[in-house]
Amino acid sequence: MTQAISRPAPSMAEKIDSIDALCARARIMPVITIAREEDILPLADALDAGGLQVLEITLRSPHGLTAIRRLREERPHLCVGAGTVLDRHMLAAVEEAGAQFIVSPGSTDDLLRAALQSPVPMLPGVASASEIMVGYALGYRRFKLFPAEVCGGTAALKALGGPFGDIRFCPTGGVSTANLQRYMALPNVMCVGGSWMLDSSNGWDAVRQASAEALALLD
Ligand SMILES: O=C[C@H](O)COP(=O)(O)O
Numbered sequence: 001m002t003q004a005i006s007r008p009a010p011s012m013a014e015k016i017d018s019i020d021a022l023c024a025r026a027r028i029m030p031v032i033t034i035a036r037e038e039d040i041l042p043l044a045d046a047l048d049a050g051g052l053q054v055l056e057i058t059l060r061s062p063h064g065l066t067a068i069r070r071l072r073e074e075r076p077h078l079c080v081g082a083g084t085v086l087d088r089h090m091l092a093a094v095e096e097a098g099a100q101f102i103v104s105p106g107s108t109d110d111l112l113r114a115a116l117q118s119p120v121p122m123l124p125g126v127a128s129a130s131e132i133m134v135g136y137a138l139g140y141r142r143f144k145l146f147p148a149e150v151c152g153g154t155a156a157l158k159a160l161g162g163p164f165g166d167i168r169f170c171p172t173g174g175v176s177t178a179n180l181q182r183y184m185a186l187p188n189v190m191c192v193g194g195s196w197m198l199d200s201s202n203g204w205d206a207v208r209q210a211s212a213e214a215l216a217l218l219d
């Protein structure tokens, strides 16, 4: 695996273009916490078969970094990012593992500044106008709204579109087939994230089916 960490950081404009491209490809971004290492490939394959090829692998379990590494090596056609990146040490670890994008649930000045130096584009989490302004001052224009439904959902996004006309969001947290069309209809929403399609208690094909059904709602 080529070490992402050795590459120079692209400009923020280039990173925004990368985020836009991967969100356009994703439309729906599964937020995945790997419970067992043996789930990594079958879960990714089920999502892929259902049409979801941009995957956010969180660091909420000990298998997160392994999953990023293995998917980069064994499923190179997928776009694999890291989620729940909470500080600069986790940022360095996911860069080294080969993450193609980085997501955080919230924003700290230290993490946002560290990500400016990173070759990998970051989608920082925000839950308020003030947090957007902290990122905005550093050049960030694309954010994850988290936890979206708790933060006010589509009404909050419509309101945020007033002062932040050049900002686009990936709402995550409480998104499901019941509301994803309302989110995706908003001009400042570029994709949605969530975990609702990941229930494999009825087998991997249920994940494929849930993914395909969700995407079909957007056609
Ligand atoms: O914490 C974020 C979740 O993993 C994604 O949200 P969700 O489970 O409500 O879809």
Ligand SMILES: CC(=O)C(=O)O
Pocket (backbone or CB within 6 Å): 031, 058, 082, 083, 084, 085, 103, 104, 105, 125, 144, 146, 172, 193
């Ligand atoms: C919420 C989310 O996307 C994260 O944990 O990074």
